[in-house]
Amino acid sequence: MTKPKVLISDKMDPNAARIFEERGCEVDVITGETPEELKARIGEYHGLAIRSSTTVTREILDAATNLKVIGRAGIGVDNVDIPYASGKGVVVMNTPFGNSITTAEHAIALMMALARQIPAANTGTQAGQWPKKDFMGVEVTGKTFGLIGAGNIGSIAASRAIGLRMKVIAYDPFLTEDRAIEIGVEKVDLDTLLQRADFVSLHTPLTDETRNILSRERLEGARPGIRIINCARGGLIDEAALKDCLESGHVAGAALDVFAQEPAKDNPLFGAPNFICTPHLGASTTEAQVNVALQVAEQLSDYLVNGGVTNALNMPSLSAEEAPKLKPYMALAEGLGSLVGQLAHGNLTKISIEREGAASELNGKPITGAVLAGLMRRYSDTVNMVNAPFLAKERGLEVSEIRQNRDGAFNTLIRVSVETDQGTRSVAGTLFGNEAPRLVEIFGIGIEAELKGHMLYIVNDDKPGFIGRIGTMLGNHGINIGTFNLGRRDAGGEAVLLLSLDEALDPAIVAEAEALEGVKMVKGLAF
Structure with missing residues (x-):
């Protein structure tokens, strides 16, 4: 051979x-x-x-x-x-x-450099100034270390901070209470973290959900004297706002290894007080x-x-014989996972993937992987059908798979349910003609829709005139509607509307839709 x-x-x-x-x-x-x-x-x-x-x-x-x-x-x-x-x-x-430990250690190194103003002290000393009186540092012992992102790298950074006798708090939508206890951190929301932390270290990927997670509003509302470290991704911090906060003294110091534009040869933060930086060295160790x-x-x-598959970005873990039959199911599963991930509010603790009818006879691992990949893609830029189960386990997300052989309304059905601190939410879908994925239920309301492209999800009161109002509003903005999908719990009660659109909506248009009479919730979706 x-x-x-x-x-x-x-x-x-x-x-x-x-x-x-x-x-x-x-x-x-x-x-x-x-x-x-x-x-x-x-x-x-x-x-x-x-x-x-x-x-x-x-x-x-x-x-x-x-x-x-x-x-x-x-x-x-x-x-x-x-x-x-x-x-x-x-x-x-x-x-x-492969670079998790190295990146976590770099974050800790930058924290220590911030605490004792080491780069500036080094520069002054080597210039012959002996600027001993110019630098009064702070101890890290007893201080609060705030993690934004408690995945693989974040949990390693937490262990190092705990070793320095720091109190560690963490914000992560996928961090469960059990996992928080396991890694020795206190789980908090983002606003609480920014009010309590002395040092904040970012360990989250750059996604639509995390872009500018430290916005001007959050920076200005943070605890005075906070110090910020970012060894994760550029774009997580509003750099212009950070500069203003450093100059005003509201932020006592910042250390960045990553920038929104790289290589960063010209950046507004350069020269800001109490700012140190490195040229994306997080993974740069032997x-x-x-x-x-x-x-x-x-x-x-x-x-x-x-034939083993590990950390593949474009291929699920399955055999060649299974692939043709599983392909439409995985497309359905990923769409359902993405939908519930975008719509379920609160911290996720459990997810259940139920296969009924023909779906119950298939290899469930690729289907589960596809659901988890769709669910977690909003929070991770490296997730795929192979590593999604590992990432879910790492964050303490409890995953259960259920097979139902009973006869139901559909020949084949996949139901995805998540438990959050605000209750249980579920969505379900089937295949039309054994190949075309369709959503058939959302949060207990029957509806038929394709999950693809840009969509607008609306929860509203089932009252006459609403469809006309939303259609007129979108038309006034030149927004073309591809499909119009309706469902309601009962006559005159709560209704849902799923619109497929030719383009993503500007946040201002979403806000305008939220202000329409009878609207309870509006959310732009992307598949």
């Missing part, structure tokens, strides 16, 4: 090549090639291991006639055209957890670089030799 052939096109730890060879792959290490040289070479390889220097474009993928898998040693995959790779049948993997190189070698060789 011919051995799979792998190309390592970026500099990596030499042990990565050794792992490929030990696991039955041929490997070439050829780095620093131009795109044209890589394009000419790539056709003979089954696997490609990269870091950030190699860009895998459509042209390279077209030339990669034997390529089966791309492995990124690290988290970010902006240098890979994933949709095009998917169309070519190429699996794309990353190693999202150990982290070794870890991600070894992990990508293990993952790629396992896939090429044994």
Whole structure:
């Protein structure tokens, strides 16, 4: 049997090549090639291991006639055209957890540097000024460390802060009370965290939900004298507002490893008082670089030799025989998970995935993975059908799978229910013609709708004239309605409306819809 052939096109730890060879792959290490040289070479390889220097474009993928898998040693995959790779049948993997310890330690290092004003003191001392009287630091012992995001990296940062005898509080929509106890933190809401914390460290991905999570309003409303650390993603903080708060003294100090625009060669924060920064060094340690190189070698060789799938960004964990039958079910499951994730308010504690009828006879793991991927995509930029169950477990989210063999109103049905601190919410869907996913129930109200593109969800009183009002309002703004889906609990009671739109709504238009007579809730959705 011919051995799979792998190309390592970026500099990596030499042990990565050794792992490929030990696991039955041929490997070439050829780095620093131009795109044209890589394009000419790539056709003979089954696997490609990269870091950030190699860009895998459509042209390279077209030339990669034997390529089966791309492995990124690290988290970010902006240098890979994933949709095009998917169309070519190429699996794309990353190693999202290989630099967790390194990033957490960098956050703690920046916290200590802030507390004792080390960079400025170093500069003054080396300039011969001996500025001892200019710097009065603060101890971290006994202070409150606030985590925004308590996942893998956040929980490691928490353990380090606890070791420094700090009190740790955390805000994370997926953090359960049991998980909070396990990692030794107190679970709080975001406003409480900003009022109580002495130091705030961000450990959340950049999503629509977290963009500018530290907005001007939140920064100005935070506890005076707070110090802020960000080693997660640029764009989580309103940088202009942070500068103003540093200059006013409301924020006592800030340390950033990441910026909204990188490389950050010109930024409004540069020169601000009590501001320190590093050039995205969170993953830059010898150990982290070794870890991600070894992990990508293990993952790629396992896939090429044994068919195992780990941390794939564009492929669920399932066999070739199951794939055609499961594909529409997974599309339905991901849509239902995304819907309930966008609409369920409060902290999620439990999720139940119920399969009824024909769906109960299928492999439930890919369906569960698809539900969790849809549910958690609003909160994580690296989630996929493979690692979503791991991320849910890491956050203490209790997941249950239920098979029902009973006959129901539908030949096949998937129901997704979540428990939050505000109660239980559930949605259900089926397949039309065994291939077309359809929503058939939302929070106990029957409705039929496709879940795709941009949508507007409205809860309103079932009173005459409402449909005309919402249609007129959208028409006045030039918003085209694709489909119009209605459901109600009973005549004259609570009704729901799902509109598919040709474009996402501006927040001002959503606010205008909320102000319409009879409206109880409005939410823009994206699938």
